[in-house]
Amino acid sequence: MTDAILILRQCGIQPTPQRIAVVECVLNGNGHPTADDVLISARKTCPTVSRATVYNTLNLLVEKGLIGMQTIREGAVVFDPNVEKHHHFIDDDTGDIYDIPWDQLDVKGKDKLKDFEILEFQVIMRGRRKKR
Amino acid sequence: MTDAILILRQCGIQPTPQRIAVVECVLNGNGHPTADDVLISARKTCPTVSRATVYNTLNLLVEKGLIGMQTIREGAVVFDPNVEKHHHFIDDDTGDIYDIPWDQLDVKGKDKLKDFEILEFQVIMRGRRKKR
């Protein structure tokens, strides 16, 4: 269980019940929720929270570097509690998104791209998760 | 100038003025248009074309493998006349999307991902295009 209040304070954000609910949903939830996923699950602990507050809070958290934001799914941005560099695998059947540790893959040849200043990059893979 | 009629026939799609306009906009246009970009530019040659037809046609073309579809920009899917495997670079300042040839980059380590069956992958880079 993460201490949402502490985390918010460390980022210079006033903790409120609504913001605490949002932080807990993203950080303790599993996976890569959309804003709407967060809204629904935040309402379980804070039933009156509004859509605008969820969006505002998520954007605030992204701005402060507390969570990531990925545009890898059709229709809606997803938020990512993992702020370390990592790659992504998307299961085409289920839509589930999995993190792939950064050091599992090595991308060679970026230095050949003379015309581009690469500030960040990631590998995005699609396919099926094997059932073990 | 691509022969849109021929291309459509080869895919088993009835050529119509609307579909021809859509195909020409995507294939002859530069870059990675959104559906709305295509709608606007298709209306220059076929002023009555409707939004639904543009969406239907684009989805049809994707289904037939004539164009690609990428979810790399926030807010809207982009379509891609380049159906060869390739990577993408996104200019954070302008939002422009550039194709990076497949053989410029080499991704090592995919075979280590035992739990995933990778059907396709690409490297997505963000940053700034250098002015020469």
Add this chain to the structure above:
DNA sequence: GTATCGATTTAGACAATGTCAAGATCGGAG
């Protein structure tokens, strides 16, 4: 206790993206 002030939240309006259904339209076969 109460008034006040700033920050936060809410509700609803709004724009954009994308899908869908119903009716209109088009083109070819008989």
Add this chain to the structure above:
DNA sequence: CTCCGATCTTGACATTGTCTAAATCGATAC
């Protein structure tokens, strides 16, 4: 010409995301 199937258009609808005005909350001052 008529009919029929395919295609197109229009408008409704759901969803995502942003914005604004009004309500609410909390802390401080009196």
